[in-house]
Amino acid sequence: MANQTVEAGSPAGGRGSSPQDSRPSGPGRSLAYLQGVSVERVHSIGPRQTGMLAKSGVRSVADLLQHFPHRYLDRSLVVPISGLPIDGEATLIAEVVRSYRRTTGRRGPREMLKVTVQDSHPGGPGSDRGLGGIQRMEITFFNQRFRARQLGPGTVAAFSGKVTTFRGRPQMTNPDVELISSDEGSFEGKIVPVHSAMGEMTPVRIRSAVGNALRRARPILDPVPRSVLETGGFMDRDRAFANIHFPRSMDDAREARRRLVFDELFRIQVALALTRHRLVEEQEGISQQLECQLVTDFLDGLPYDLTGAQKRVMREIGEDLEGGRPMHRLLQGEVGSGKTVVALAALLAAVGSGNQGAIMAPTEVLAEQLYLVLREMLSQAGLSPPVARPQVGGRHMGSLFQASGSVTVRVALLTSSRAAANYLDDPGRARVQEDMAEGEAQIVVGTHSLIQEGIRFRRLGVVVVDEQHRFGVSQRSTLKHKGADRQPDLLIMTATPIPRTLSMTLYGDLVLSNIDEMPPGRSPVKTRVIQKTPEGLSAVYGAIRKEVSKGRQAFVICPLIEDSEKLDVQSVTSQYREITSVLPDLTIDLMHGQLSSADKEAVMARFRSGETDVLVSTTVIEVGIDIPNATVMVITDAQRFGLSQLHQLRGRVGRGRHPGRCLLVADSATPDSTRRMKAMARTTDGLELAREDLQIRGQGAVFGARQSGMGDLKLADILRDLSAMKRAKRAADSLVESDPYLLEHPLLAKEIAVILGDDVQWLFDS
Secondary structure, three states: OOOOOEOOOOOOOOOOOOHHHOOOOOOOEOHHHHHOOEHHHEOOOOHHHHHHHHHOOOOEHHHHHOOOOOEEEEHHHOOOHHHOOOOOEEEEEEEEEEEEEEEEOOOOOEEEEEEEEEEOOOOOOOOEEOHHHOEEEEEEEEOOOHHHHHOOOOOEEEEEEEEEEEOOEEEEEOOEEEEEOHHHOOOOOOEEEEOOOEOOEOHHHHHHHHHHHHHHHOOEOOOOOHHHHHHHOOOOHHHHHHHHHOOOOHHHHHHHHHHHHHHHHHHHHHHHHHHHHHHHHOOOOOOOOOOOHHHHHHHHOOOOOOOHHHHHHHHHHHHHHHOOOOOEEEEEEOOOOOHHHHHHHHHHHHHHOOOEEEEEOOOHHHHHHHHHHHHHHHHHOOOOOOOEOOOOOOOOOOOOOOOOOOOOOOEEEEOOOOEEEOOEOOOOHHHHHHHHHHOOOOEEEEOHHHHOOOOOOOOEEEEEEEOOOOOOHHHHHHHHHHHOOOOOEEEEEEOOOOOHHHHHHHOOOOEEEEEOOOOOOOOOOEEEEEEOOHHHHHHHHHHHHHHHHOOOEEEEEOOEOOOEOOOOEOEHHHHHHHHHHHOOOOOEEEEOOOOOHHHHHHHHHHHHHOOOOEEEEOHHHOOOOOOOOEEEEEEOOHHHOOHHHHHHHHOOOOOOOOOOEEEEEEOOOOHHHHHHHHHHHHOOOHHHHHHHHHHHHOHHHHHHHHOHHHHOOOOOOOOOOHHHHHHHHHHHHHHHHHOOOOOOOHHHHHHHHHHHOHHHHHHHHO
């Protein structure tokens, strides 16, 4: 294909034959090579069409070939006009004979399009028989003006819909329409692929372009080892691409999909297996002790006992910390199950072993919140150092490698806009970075700032990543490499349990630890959806007053800080004013991300002590807040939040002896938001909510926002294709074990690097 236009050839089947009939010739092209060939070089695609396709993410020939049909029309099952089932659903393929438009309707004008179509099957009762046994019927469209341009005389199309009768003749009203190009033949006895349109590129033109590309791209080289294909009973890749676009039977299409689904998952699993090998098997770990005096002092200072699940997970982490290979572990658990305590114990193990710890959060707000939470937990355990003002040319605190009897831990915060430390008053970014590099800062909390150029640690021992919005594998690797010549231990926290298939795809490079037990005495939070009406708001305020009268406290969460007419969302400031006026006898405080750090700490201190009855806040309190006396969580404009965030916020209440309530104040904005509200009211099971969230948003959104190219799945469904995922993982693990650098599989290495993109490039740079 190099230096040539990808165009339709002249296969033996003649005009109208599909690429399935084409004889592959030449040495073949790889998918990685086709990824570098512009789609503009496909016959019938010019600059204008190239622009349309690019808006849908189709820029190369490989992209076009991976724009798979979303359904098929089985021509052998298409019903002739004479056999249409009255009052039933059916699909017929027919040619448009004539059409006309007119305006009708007594209750306002409606545009009506009447289309007469014909097929060539034998006639039957009620049909309009023409010459030669041709059958005709009328199809009516209302208020679909574009159909007049689409369905001109001579157009061949598939019409799917409910069949009714008018004056004894069959008819359809507003059926689905799938155009079939006249030069594609009659499709008699064939499967008609249905590709999604892209811009003004209709399914017919897409189908034609795919056919042109296939004719010149084939044969498509297969990078998957033959032994893997034989074990799985897979067809070769070249046939798979031909059969998925232009199958001769539905069995062919299903087998092609099975092969190409495996390919997508296999690419990801090989990348993850390579990641495990690079970051764990090839690296020498740091021996660190979880059972050290510092961790013992911290656990003894907690006002509660650890659950059995927390103790089990800590044993698993302890074994990793002591081992000769770097820890690479995912810590998963329900909201409120105690992941932060376990993570802090791991960080303290690093400090107690003479090293440093780092914890990275996805946003500045969450990083600040984590910093405050860690500082508070250390203070409760009596491990906070005295605060000193920085001095030029000197240090108030001892060095990192202090005597084992030390009982203080120095924690710092570093984000793009703020620096802080629990042992210094207003240190500034330069001082915090210097303390990190010299080992004075023992635990550092931050955002992406921690992986920026120039940021150094002296002896980084444990890295914790808060996966609230999931960093990519390469970002996690960058932070680990801040450990200079040694690989620190890595612990990743995910706030909500995730489906197994999603776990295997996003986190297949990690070992799983699961905190599957909640602290004793916790009862599920009861959730109720309330319409945003005066009556609904009155009920909400009544619920708040009732709980406060019992000595309890309440949260009210709003999505924005300032009013937004565009989104029609009530801001936290106006919500604060409203609640203050409605409940003037209660003590109400305001919290949001634009407050200074000192103001935030003061607000939280008042709420924690019980001085404040109601805290009106943005999602700044989403994680790490533990107020046992808070029993009511009100979330305004709840339809604006995702399920994961709603589940997080709900987890802030009901953490003490008294049961919690969550009131979702929402408008019925969209079907998806209504579905989210129903799911929240139905269950408190984080795993069930994660599955629901995945179904609502689709895997593309999940991967696109959280894992970049690693999750670019075209065919695979991570909820449905679990068996394929398992097979792909077994094959990938075996392959990488025997060929850890893919030296014997260069075609596969190139494909993974090109198709998965920047997220895996670091695997091949060395």
